[in-house]
Every structure is written in structure tokens, then in C-alpha cells.
Amino acid sequence: xxxxxxxxxxxxxxxxxxxxxxxxxxxxxxxxxxxxxxxxxxxxxxxxxxxxxxxxxxxxxxxxxxxxxxxxxxxxxxxxxxxxxxxxxxxxxxxxxxxxxxxxxxxxxxxxxxxxxxxxxxxxxxxxxxxxxxxxxxxxxxxxxxxxxxxxxxxxxxxxxxxxxxxxxxxxxxxxxxxxxxxxxxxxxxxxxxxxxxxxxxxxxxxxxxxxxxxxxxxxxxxxxxxxxxxxxxxxxxxxxxxxxxxxxxxxxxxxxxxxxxxxxxxxxxxxxxxxxxxxxxxxxxxxxxxxxxxxxxxxxxxxxxxxxxxxxxxxxxxxxxxxxxxxxxxxxxxxxxxxxxxxxxxxxxxxxxxxxxxxxxxxxxxxxxxxxxxxxxxxxxxxxxxxxxxxxxxxxxxxxxxxxxxxxxxxxxxxxxxxxxxxxxxxxxxxxxxxxxxxxxxxxxxxxxxxxxxxxxxxxxxxxxxxxxxxxxxxxxxxxxxxxxxxxxxxxxxxxxxxxxxxxx
Amino acid sequence: xxxxxxxxxxxxxxxxxxxxxxxxxxxxxxxxxxxxxxxxxxxxxxxxxxxxxxxxxxxxxxxxxxxxxxxxxxxxxxxxxxxxxxxxxxxxxxxxxxxxxxxxxxxxxxxxxxxxxxxxxxxxxxxxxxxxxxxxxxxxxxxxxxxxxxxxxxxxxxxxxxxxxxxxxxxxxxxxxxxxxxxxxxxxxxxxxxxxxxxxxxxxxxxxxxxxxxxxxxxxxxxxxxxxxxxxxxxxxxxxxxxxxxxxxxxxxxxxxxxxxxxxxxxxxxxxxxxxxxxxxxxxxxxxxxxxxxxxxxxxxxxxxxx
Numbered sequence: 001x002x003x004x005x006x007x008x009x010x011x012x013x014x015x016x017x018x019x020x021x022x023x024x025x026x027x028x029x030x031x032x033x034x035x036x037x038x039x040x041x042x043x044x045x046x047x048x049x050x051x052x053x054x055x056x057x058x059x060x061x062x063x064x065x066x067x068x069x070x071x072x073x074x075x076x077x078x079x080x081x082x083x084x085x086x087x088x089x090x091x092x093x094x095x096x097x098x099x100x101x102x103x104x105x106x107x108x109x110x111x112x113x114x115x116x117x118x119x120x121x122x123x124x125x126x127x128x129x130x131x132x133x134x135x136x137x138x139x140x141x142x143x144x145x146x147x148x149x150x151x152x153x154x155x156x157x158x159x160x161x162x163x164x165x166x167x168x169x170x171x172x173x174x175x176x177x178x179x180x181x182x183x184x185x186x187x188x189x190x191x192x193x194x195x196x197x198x199x200x201x202x203x204x205x206x207x208x209x210x211x212x213x214x215x216x217x218x219x220x221x222x223x224x225x226x227x228x229x230x231x232x233x234x235x236x237x238x239x240x241x242x243x244x245x246x247x248x249x250x251x252x253x254x255x256x257x258x259x260x261x262x263x264x265x266x267x268x269x270x271x272x273x274x275x276x277x278x279x280x281x282x283x284x285x286x287x288x289x290x291x292x293x294x295x296x297x298x299x300x301x302x303x304x305x306x307x308x309x310x311x312x313x314x315x316x317x318x319x320x321x322x323x324x325x326x327x328x329x330x331x332x333x334x335x336x337x338x339x340x341x342x343x344x345x346x347x348x349x350x351x352x353x354x355x356x357x358x359x360x361x362x363x364x365x366x367x368x369x370x371x372x373x374x375x376x377x378x379x380x381x382x383x384x385x386x387x388x389x390x391x392x393x394x395x396x397x398x399x400x401x402x403x404x405x406x407x408x409x410x411x412x413x414x415x416x417x418x419x420x421x422x423x424x425x426x427x428x429x430x431x432x433x434x435x436x437x438x439x440x441x442x443x444x445x446x447x448x449x450x451x452x453x454x455x456x457x458x459x460x461x462x463x464x465x466x467x468x469x470x471x472x473x474x475x476x477x478x479x480x481x482x483x484x485x486x487x488x489x490x491x492x493x494x495x496x497x498x499x500x501x502x503x504x505x506x
Numbered sequence: 507x508x509x510x511x512x513x514x515x516x517x518x519x520x521x522x523x524x525x526x527x528x529x530x531x532x533x534x535x536x537x538x539x540x541x542x543x544x545x546x547x548x549x550x551x552x553x554x555x556x557x558x559x560x561x562x563x564x565x566x567x568x569x570x571x572x573x574x575x576x577x578x579x580x581x582x583x584x585x586x587x588x589x590x591x592x593x594x595x596x597x598x599x600x601x602x603x604x605x606x607x608x609x610x611x612x613x614x615x616x617x618x619x620x621x622x623x624x625x626x627x628x629x630x631x632x633x634x635x636x637x638x639x640x641x642x643x644x645x646x647x648x649x650x651x652x653x654x655x656x657x658x659x660x661x662x663x664x665x666x667x668x669x670x671x672x673x674x675x676x677x678x679x680x681x682x683x684x685x686x687x688x689x690x691x692x693x694x695x696x697x698x699x700x701x702x703x704x705x706x707x708x709x710x711x712x713x714x715x716x717x718x719x720x721x722x723x724x725x726x727x728x729x730x731x732x733x734x735x736x737x738x739x740x741x742x743x744x745x746x747x748x749x750x751x752x753x754x755x756x757x758x759x760x761x762x763x764x765x766x767x768x769x770x771x772x773x774x775x776x777x778x779x780x781x782x783x784x785x786x787x788x789x790x791x792x793x794x795x796x797x798x799x800x801x802x803x804x805x806x807x808x809x810x811x812x813x
Contacts, residue, residue, distance in 0.1 A: 041587040049545070125556050130548045178589035195588075195598055196761020197672060222670055222759040226654055230662045230669045385774065388541035392550065421547045428549055 031216035032486065032503060035228045035237040039221045040199070043190060044178045045167035046119040046126035051409075051496045053127075055241060056219055058497040060201060061102075062167035062184030065093060065112070066160050070493040073311050073413040075160050079107065079168055079185065083160055086149065091159040095146040099208040101170040102189045109148040113140035114171045116150075124178060132165045132417065157448040161414050187212050187501050201500070212501035225357075229481050238483040239503075241494055244357050245298045248479035256300045259478035260411030260492045262307045263356060265349075265366075265471040266404040268431045274401045276341045280468040282332040283403060284322035286373040287366060287471060291324075296361040301474040306460040307408045307418050309475045311492065314415025314444070314456025319464050321472070329373040347377045348402045352387040355407050356476060363405055366471075377403075392428050403471065411492045415456040416445055423463060432469050437462055511795060518791040522784070526577075529783050530570055530776075538562035539586050539774040560586065573780065582784070583777035585770075592777035595766060596785045602672065603755070603762035604789070607747035609682050614689040615740060622697025622736075623724050629702055637694065645691030653684045653757040670758040681758045685751050689743045693736060700735045704728040733804055741797035745790045 040052045048058040059067070065080040083093045099107035117140070119126045120133065137153035150159055170183030182190060187209065188201040199219040203212060220237070222228050229247035231237040248254035265283075273279050289303050302309075305319035337343045349370070351363040363379065370377045382390070390404065410418045424441050425433040437459060444455035463469060480490035487504040540557045548556075557563050561572075576583060582592045621641070625634040660680060661669040667679050704710060705728050713727045752764035763782055770778035802808045 042589055044589075122555060123559055125544060125552070127545055130552055131545045134547065134549065134552075180590065195595070196602070196766070220671060220759065223756045224654070227657060227670050227757060227759070230657055234662055234665060234669055236668055236671075384542060384772075385537050388546075389537070391546065392541075392553075417547075429546070 030214060030505075031218065032214055032238040032500070033218045033220065033236065034239045034241065034498065035231050036219060036221040037223065037225070037228065037242055039196065042178055043180055043182050043193065043199075044124075044126075045115070045169040045173065045182050045184060046124060046128050047178070048167045049127035049131045049165060049496075054496045055498050056199060056201070057182060057184075058167065059186060059499045059501070060188045060217075060497075061182050061186045061190055062169060063186045064166060064168065065095070065163040068161065068164045068413040068493075070411070070491040071311060073313050075164065075413070078164075079112075080163070085157075085159075088155045089152050091150045091152075091156075092143070093148050093150070093163070095148065096208060097146050099185050100206050101183050101185055102204055102206075103170050103172055103183050104206075105170050105172065105183075107168070107185050108145045109140075109142040110145075111171055112148050112168055113142050114173075114175075115166060115168045116140050118169065118173060118175050119166060121175060123176065128165050128167065132162055132412070135420070155446050157446070157452065158414055158416060161412065165412065188217065191216075209501075212503075213505060214500045214503050217500050232481040232483050235483065238486050239488065239498070240481040241478075241490070241498055243479050243481050245479060248481065250481075252484060253481050255480050255482060255490050256298065256477045257480070257490050257494065258302065258309055258311075258475055258492055259409075259495045260309055261356070261407055261409045261476040261478075261495070262304050262309060263359075263362075263405075263407050263473045263476055264304065264307060265473070266406050266429075266431055267469050267471065268395070268399070268402045268404065269467070269469050270395070270431055270433070271399065271401040273336065273341045273343050273345050274347070274403075276336050276343075277468055278332040278336040279341065279343055281322070282329040282336075282373065283370070283375075283471050284468065285325045285329040285332070286369050286375070287322075287473075288324040288369060289321065289473060292362060292365060292474075296358045296365065297474065298477050298479075300477045302477075304472045304475045305464050306472065307422060307470070308410050308415050308460075309492070312410055312415055312418075313413060313453055314419070314460065316457040316460040316464075318457075319461060326369075326373045333374055344376050345401060347375060348400045349377050349379050349405075350387075350390060350402050351379065351381045351405045353381055353383055355387075355405060359405065359407075362473070393430075395431075407476075409495065411496055415460070419456065419459060420445065423459070423469070432463075432467055434462075434467060437467065510798075514791075514795055514798070518787075522787050522791075525787060526574075526780065526783060527570070529779065530573065531566065533771070533774065533776050533779050534566065534569075537774065539776075542773055543586060577780075577784070582781040585775050585778045587773055587775050588778075592775075592781035593785075595778050596763065596781040599761055599763040599766040599782075600785050600789070602760055603748060603751070603764060606681065606685065606751060606754075606760065606762060607744055609678065610685045610689065610747065610751075611740060611744050613682065613686055614693055614743075615736075617686075618690055618693035618697050618736070619729065619733075622694045623701055623729060623732075625694070625698045626701030626705060626732075627720070627724055634698070637698075641691040641694040643691070644687040645695065647687060649684055649688065650753045650757060652687060653680075653754060656680050656684055657757075672760050681751075681754050681760060684758075685747075685754050689740075692743065693740060696739050697732065697736050700732040701728060704732040707731075730804065734801065737797060737800055737804065741793060744793050748786055748789045748793065 036055060038052055040056055042053055043057055045062045048054040063079050065078060066075050067078045068075055079099060080093045080095055083091060086092050095109060101107060119129050136156060139151045141149040141151060143149055168185060173179055173183055187204055187207045189204045191202040192200040201217045203215045225244040225247045228240040229243045232240050232253060267280050267283060268274050269280060293299050293301055303321045305321055306316060308315050333343050349363060349367055367377060367379050408418060419441055421427050421429060423430050423432060423437060425438050440455060440459045444452055444459055447455055478495060480494060482488050485506055487506050538557060540553050544553060544556060585592050585595055588595060621637050625637040628634060657669050660666050667676050671677055710723060710728050713723050749764060752768055755762040755765040763786060767782045
């Protein structure tokens with residue numbers, strides 16, 4: 001009797017769920033639900049370089065003048081139709097003349113100039129400005145409604161690349177405050193933002209380009225990767241852009257892709273005994289990278305020899321990884337010891353909780369490998385706030401020699417976004433002071449075309465082979481779960497943007 | 507009665523001030539949100555300007571006086587990360603937590619009284635033993651594990667309820683059930699043991715002697731006297747829930763105050779931390795007043811003392 005009523009209750013509930021499902025399927029045919037790992041704090045166009053903002057906003061609500069191809073790093077037009085370098089310091093962009101903003105105002109050179117001006121407002125602390133428009137001055141000169149010149153204070157061959165990061169916003173955007181109501185030109189408008197619960201984008205009728213197949217997108221967020229994966233499995237969501245490797249269990253739904261992130265350890269080469277190159281080589285030869293693949297990390301990660309992934313302009317494909325050779329590591333240490341280097345000084349291996357999934361297991365494994373070859377290492381784990389105290393200059397005068405866990409993301413097509421802040425001796429994170437490397441970096445930054453690529457490649461070779469300031473580990477992979485009803489291919493760009501217009505239905 | 511509430515109000519204000527002072531200092535001990543807000547590429551000058559503009563570098567006492575002055579005008583400042591008033595953030599999240607706590611506690615109260623009373627009626631009987639083991643498991647099971655297993659079983663395998671999220675009535679079933687397990691276990695144990703005490707007291711023997719039915723003896727005579735400890739524990743549990751059922755809110759993606767507060771602490775978003783503390787403290791104060799008032803409803807001796 002009791003069992004009967006329970007089973008009847010279960011049947012009733014299943015029927016109710018089914019009915020709900022049927023009732024909503026019709027309306028959901030062209031709408032998608034995307035489950036993120038965290039709610040975006042903001043939606044301001046000038047913050048789209050923050051990946052959680054960019055995933056919702058960039059190229060959906062707001063657009064850029066140019067766009068970078070995620071596979072080969074080439075640049076294509078978006079709101080600009082063409083561009084040319086007028087002289088060393090000046091670039092001229094011709095704009096589309098058939099574009100309107102979501103508020104009805106026309107897209108003109110004025111709006112582009114306004115967007116640049118607002119993004120550079122210091123008090124707004126815009127991520128785009130801080131990440132990409134630092135170290136030089138840039139000014140916009142409106143030539144006519146659809147032509148604009150950008151004048152930089154130093155030669156800037158990557159201006160077209162830079163404008164793939166600058167979101168264009170309507171002139172009604174407040175210039176002195178962060179806004180939660182972005183005015184863009186993109187194929188979607190922000191129609192609802194219920195903080196804590198969901199963000200809804202609806203297709204924009206007046207879009208200049210081809211109308212996307214998706215007409216509406218709902219963004220929700222769950223902290224737990226297992227829940228995000230389960231939501232796509234049950235059909236509650238269509239895309240979970242990031243799930244953990246242990247939840248990517250269904251090859252039919254789970255895509256892995258190189259996500260632009262590279263993990264490594266920064267060696268503090270300014271402090272003894274790490275200022276001896278034999279010790280730094282020993283740190284590299286002591287690590288069995290292959291043993292971590294398919295065990296504590298995904299089997300799809302790629303062993304790295306530099307901080308940028310293949311496809312980024314300046315990536316050097318000819319570098320070879322340090323062999324795992326504990327005997328050689330011991331021998332290098334012995335040689336250094338014989339020359340009077342105090343190789344038995346305690347070295348601190350500094351890690352950061354949750355810097356990437358599996359990061360704690362990686363550092364534990366490295367600790368054991370270092371101890372195995374005779375390094376005197378201790379482990380220190382930090383949280384994000386403590387980690388930031390160590391990563392930047394000025395470094396503490398009395399610091400212990402350290403090997404420091406880092407994660408770097410560059411999916412922006414050019415090595416300059418990596419090399420300038422990580423390796424130039426006056427940058428805020430560099431642990432080298434090589435004038436040769438500085439000169440090479442300066443030459444690369446000013447160069448164009450093949451010369452730019454070759455010079456960056458030479459810089460990466462110097463860092464990897466002559467300076468050895470890092471223990472390079474892996475180019476990481478991300479996992480995205482996609483509902484089979486969708487035709488969508490995640491790419492290196494999925495970390496920072498997710499273009500709804502690229503989604504089709506099967 | 508009014509003097510009683512007034513006295514409690516003064517006590518609460520003093521406690522709130524002390525709490526806020528401690529939170530204010532502790533939150534700032536570990537630095538400010540500058541590094542967490544700005545990208546790693548930001549130069550030292552940019553970081554300094556950012557901190558300066560938001561006055562993170564002012565002496566602590568100046569920041570505190572400014573905060574108290576603003577708080578008295580109910581201005582808790584802006585969230586650095588969300589760029590909107592911190593009080594709005596806290597007040598938006600609080601009702602979700604409140605409803606979750608109320609639903610859970612109502613169910614826990616009803617079920618624990620039923621189970622606890624029945625278990626106490628025949629101590630060491632079959633029902634008592636089964637209830638004892640089950641509630642003990644309930645009181646000690648880790649809720650994050652239970653939540654994930656419940657999602658995998660009821661939402662993914664059986665498909666009866668949605669995995670997570672705040673929506674229609676079905677979406678309440680899993681979070682409330684998971685949240686219910688622990689307080690139900692604790693409360694049942696409390697009700698059971700105080701019922702066993704009450705059932706062996708002289709007035710219960712009298713009631714039995716005069717021929718009252720077993721049901722009347724348990725639910726009318728004994729229960730009312732056994733409820734006081736249960737109300738105290740329930741009050742404590744509610745106060746705990748009002749801080750946010752962090753684990754359940756996080757896993758099920760419910761936008762409650764526990765979730766908001768944890769995020770704010772991680773980001774060092776001081777204004778939001780402070781606004782949340784105030785909102786929660788006020789709620790806990792109200793709960794405590796209600797618990798005190800219910801004592802006097804339940805126990806005439808306390809009523810006469812308060813008067």
C-alpha cells in the first residue's frame with residue numbers, strides 16, 4: 001500500500017516535470033542557457049577584458065573595431081572596414097557606415113573617440129586600458145563621420161590588434177562612473193539582469209550584420225563544476241563553458257581545447273643560489289612533466305617551453321623541453337657546489353590555492369621531485385591576496401630564494417602582452433636584469449611582420465635556453481560541455497568571450 | 507513588555523557596535539581589494555592611485571569614524587566590485603536566505619516534535635532506535651556531499667527535480683531537504699530527551715492516573731513542558747541559518763546572503779561585508795526577541811518574572 005502510493009507520487013512528479021518540459025520546449029527552440037562558474041560583477045564595456053564580463057558582453061552586446069582569429073591569430077574587420085598605417089605614429093581606420101547603437105544613436109567616429117577616451121579615464125580603472133593600453137599615449141583624431149586617426153606617442157605596430165580589445169560604446173554612457181547598462185552595437189541587447197539569479201540577452205532588431213540564429217540567451221551561474229556539468233546533462237543548460245577535467249566524462253558532449261593559459265613556476269634569479277644558471281637548469285631537469293599528464297592534469301595538456309601558446313604571434317615552435325633527468329640535475333648541483341655556490345640554502349616553493357584545477361597536486365609532486373634530487377625545498381601555500389603581495393616588485397629585500405607558481409593567459413594574438421610585463425627588467429614581475437633581453441624586447445615591440453615574429457621568437461629562445469628564468473610546465477586545456485542539440489565549437493577564445501552568433505542548432 | 511524590548515534593543519546596539527568594530531579591523535588586516543580588482547599587468551602607480559582614490563590607505567581610525575558616521579545615515583558605501591550600493595546587495599540577497607531558513611525550520615519543528623515525541627513514548631523501543639540512528643546520521647552528515655549526491659540521484663538520474671537554481675516550487679525541494687537534514691536530527695534528539703524527562707515527571711503520572719488518553723498525555727501535558735529546550739536550540743539554529751546556508755546556497759546557486767558574504771570576504775569587498783553583517787545582526791536580534799517572547803508564552807513562570 002505504502003509502496004504503491006510512493007510509486008504513484010513518483011509517477012505524478014515525473015509527469016509534472018515532463019509536462020513542464022514540453023510546455024517550455026517550444027519557446028526555447030531558439031534560446032540558449034549558458035551556465036557560468038561565477039556571476040559577472042559588472043557589465044561595463046570598458047571591463048570586457050575581465051573574462052567573466054567578456055564571456056557575456058564582448059561581441060554580443062558590445063563590439064570592437066577589429067577581431068582576432070582564435071586559431072591563427074590573424075586580424076579581421078568588425079566595426080572597421082579597413083585600416084592603414086599613415087606614418088610611424090598614426091593609424092587611419094575607416095568605419096562601417098550602417099551601424100546603430102542599441103539606444104538608436106548612430107555609430108560614428110565620434111563614438112569611437114568617446115569610447116577610447118572613456119576607457120582611458122583613470123578613475124574608472126578599466127581593465128582594457130590597464131591590460132592593453134599601458135606604457136604609451138594614444139589620441140583619437142576624428143577625420144570625418146566614418147574615418148578616424150589614432151596617434152600614438154611611440155611607434156605601435158599592433159594598433160589593429162589593440163582595437164580588438166577596445167569595446168565601442170554609445171556616447172550616452174556615463175563618462176565618470178562604471179555602468180551596469182552597456183550601450184553597444186552588437187547583435188544582442190541586455191534585457192534583464194536579476195543580480196544573483198540570471199542575465200538575459202535578447203536579439204537586437206537593428207543589428208547591422210547577419211541576424212544570429214539564437215534569439216535569446218539566459219546566463220546563470222553555479223560555483224560547483226559537477227553541478228554545471230549535470231545541468232547540461234539534464235538539459236537545464238546548453239553550454240557550460242568551463243568544467244573540471246573530472247566532470248568531463250562524456251565524449252559526446254565534452255570538448256577540450258587549448259585555452260590560452262600557460263602554467264609555470266617563476267624562478268627568482270636575482271637571489272643566490274638561484275642566480276646560478278646551473279641551479280636553474282637543475283630545477284628544470286628535476287621535473288617529470290610527462291608523469292603529471294593524464295594523472296593529476298588532463299592528458300591533453302601540452303608541455304610548454306614558453307609562456308605563450310602556439311598560434312600567438314611570436315611563439316617559438318623550435319624550442320625543446322628540458323628532459324626529465326634527475327642524474328643530470330644532481331650533477332649540475334654538484335658542479336655548482338664545487339664552485340662555492342651554496343646550493344643547500346633553503347628554497348621556498350610558493351604555491352597558490354586554486355590557481356588552476358589540480359594546482360596543489362602539481363606543487364606537491366614537484367616538491368617530492370626536488371627533494372629527490374637533493375634540493376633543500378620547503379612548501380608555502382598562499383591565498384590570492386598573499387600571492388599578489390609576492391608577485392610584484394618591489395620584492396622584499398630579505399626574501400628567501402623562491403620558485404613561484406604562476407598562471408598566465410594570453411589569447412590576444414601577440415606575444416607583447418606577455419613578454420613586456422613578465423620579462424623586461426623594469427616590468428613589475430620580472431626576476432631578470434638582462435640588458436640583451438631588454439634590447440631584444442624593445443626591438444620586437446617596435447617591429448612589424450616577420451621581423452616582429454622572429455625577434456619575439458629569439459627573445460623566447462633566450463629566456464628558455466640562456467636565461468632559464470622559469471620552470472615551464474604546460475599549456476593548459478579547458479573543457480566545455482555542450483548540449484548535443486547545439487552546433488558550437490569552443491576555442492581558445494572561449495575563455496574570454498562566447499559569441500552567441502556562432503551558435504547554431506543541430 | 508516594552509521595557510523588556512527596549513532593554514534588549516540597547517544590549518543589541520552595543521553588541522552590534524562591538525561586532526562591527528571587530529569585523530572592520532579583521533577584514534582590513536589582510537590588505538585591501540586593489541590587487542584582486544586590478545589585472546596582474548597593472549603597474550605600481552596604477553595600484554597606488556586606485557587605492558588612494560578609494561581611500562584604502564587612510565589611517566584605520568579615520569576609515570572607521572567615516573564608516574560609523576555614514577552607517578548612522580544608513581549609508582554603507584558602494585561595492586568596489588559591483589559598483590552599486592552595498593546595502594542594496596545585502597538586502598537583495600537576504601529574503602532568499604530568510605525564506606529558505608523559515609521553510610526549513612518550520613518543517614524541522616513539525617517533524618522533530620512528531621518523531622521526538624513518538625520516540626520518547628517508548629524509550630528504547632523499535633521506533634526510538636530507528637529514529638535515533640537515522641537522526642544521528644542526519645545530524646552528522648556533511649551537507650556538501652549530501653547536496654551533490656542528491657543532485658546526481660534525484661535530478662540527473664531520476665530527473666524528478668531541477669539540479670539547482672531558484673525557480674518554481676520544484677526547485678525548492680532539494681535545497682530545503684538537504685538543509686533540513688541536520689536541524690531535524692539535532693532537534694529530534696533534543697525533543698526526545700526532554701520528552702523522556704517530562705514523561706517521567708509527577709504531573710504526567712497524575713494525568714495518566716486520571717485517565718487521560720496517551721495522545722493527550724504526550725501532546726498536551728508533556729510536550730508543552732518539553733518544548734522550552736527545543737525552542738532554545740531552534741532559535742540558535744535559525745540564527746545560524748540567517749548567516750546564510752553557505753554550502754547549500756553555493757552548490758544550488760541560490761543568491762542568498764551566505765553566498766554574497768563569502769564572495770565579499772574573498773574579494774575583500776569591505777562595504778558589502780559590513781552591510782551584510784548589519785543586516786544579519788538585525789535579523790538575529792529579531793529572532794532572539796521572538797524566542798524570548800515565546801518563552802513567556804510557553805512558560806507562565808517566565809511571564810510573571812518579566813512582568
